[in-house]
Amino acid sequence: MSLKSKIITEKLPLHVAIIMDGNGRWASQQGEIRTFGHQNGVKSVREVTEAAAETGVKFLTLYAFSTENWNRPRAEVNALMELLIHTIHVEKETLNKNNIRLLAIGDLMSLPEKCRKELNEAIQETSGNDRMSLILALSYSAKWEICEAIKRISNNVCTGKLDAEDINEKLISSYLTTAGIPDPELLIRTSGEYRVSNFLLWQIAYAELYFSEKLWPEFTREDFYEALINYQNRERRFGQTSGQISKS
Numbered sequence: 734m735s736l737k738s739k740i741i742t743e744k745l746p747l748h749v750a751i752i753m754d755g756n757g758r759w760a761s762q763q764g765e766i767r768t769f770g771h772q773n774g775v776k777s778v779r780e781v782t783e784a785a786a787e788t789g790v791k792f793l794t795l796y797a798f799s800t801e802n803w804n805r806p807r808a809e810v811n812a813l814m815e816l817l818i819h820t821i822h823v824e825k826e827t828l829n830k831n832n833i834r835l836l837a838i839g840d841l842m843s844l845p846e847k848c849r850k851e852l853n854e855a856i857q858e859t860s861g862n863d864r865m866s867l868i869l870a871l872s873y874s875a876k877w878e879i880c881e882a883i884k885r886i887s888n889n890v891c892t893g894k895l896d897a898e899d900i901n902e903k904l905i906s907s908y909l910t911t912a913g914i915p916d917p918e919l920l921i922r923t924s925g926e927y928r929v930s931n932f933l934l935w936q937i938a939y940a941e942l943y944f945s946e947k948l949w950p951e952f953t954r955e956d957f958y959e960a961l962i963n964y965q966n967r968e969r970r971f972g973q974t975s976g977q978i979s980k981s
């Protein structure tokens with residue numbers, strides 16, 4: 734029986750973020766080259782996106798390419814860019830059919846022009862959809878994002894558009910690439926690695942962390958449901974005591 738029936742709709746996280754890890758190791762296990770793992774990772778992207786939308790999650794952020802990933806062998810970087818272009822092109826229709834809006838965060842100007850064009854078209858063509866937002870983190874790192882925000886804030890202070898006294902958590906959030914998107918309540922990482930790898934460092938301050946031993950191409954909709962159920966069984970205290978939480 735599917736774990737889906739055990740999910741309590743009222744206790745769903747609004748925003749789930751995922752570090753999709755283990756494509757390379759999965760490919761090695763199959764005796765294949767790393768790009769074979771990325772190609773098979775797309776199947777999990779599709780499955781988890783569908784599962785998230787069907788359960789009622791409103792925002793799903795996927796770490797598809799980090800700033801640090803540019804340091805991988807050129808052939809792998811090129812293959813990943815080609816895969817992104819192809820996948821976005823092919824999946825655009827499915828996103829529209831499922832009323833899912835595509836968004837992207839990261840240093841998008843550093844992406845190859847063809848990739849940017851495909852991405853912008855898909856963002857434009859899905860902009861009217863409101864069932865769920867699928868946010869791709871591309872050429873993204875949290876430290877890069879925070880540096881960019883600090884540059885813009887200090888510039889606005891210097892030119893008098895902003896008073897330094899007005900800098901608070903809300904203002905900083907509004908300068909990040911995720912402005913307007915609620916912070917993720919649940920962060921999933923696959924492949925048995927216990928790190929956050931420069932992903933949404935500001936936004937995950939109070940997120941529940943869930944680590945799966947599965948490599949990303951093996952991660953199924955049932956694994957996603959299991960993560961949601963695990964999240965729903967946790968007590969989120971936000972610095973308060975258990976007693977205070979049960980009274981509220």
Ligand code: FPP
Binds near residue numbers: 754756759771821
């Ligand atoms: C991490 O596995 C995965 C990536 C760096 C890329 C993820 C990309 C995809 C799943 C395909 C395209 C995605 C979309 C959204 C269209 P790894 O290579 O670091 O694996 P390893 O740790 O085993 O080496």
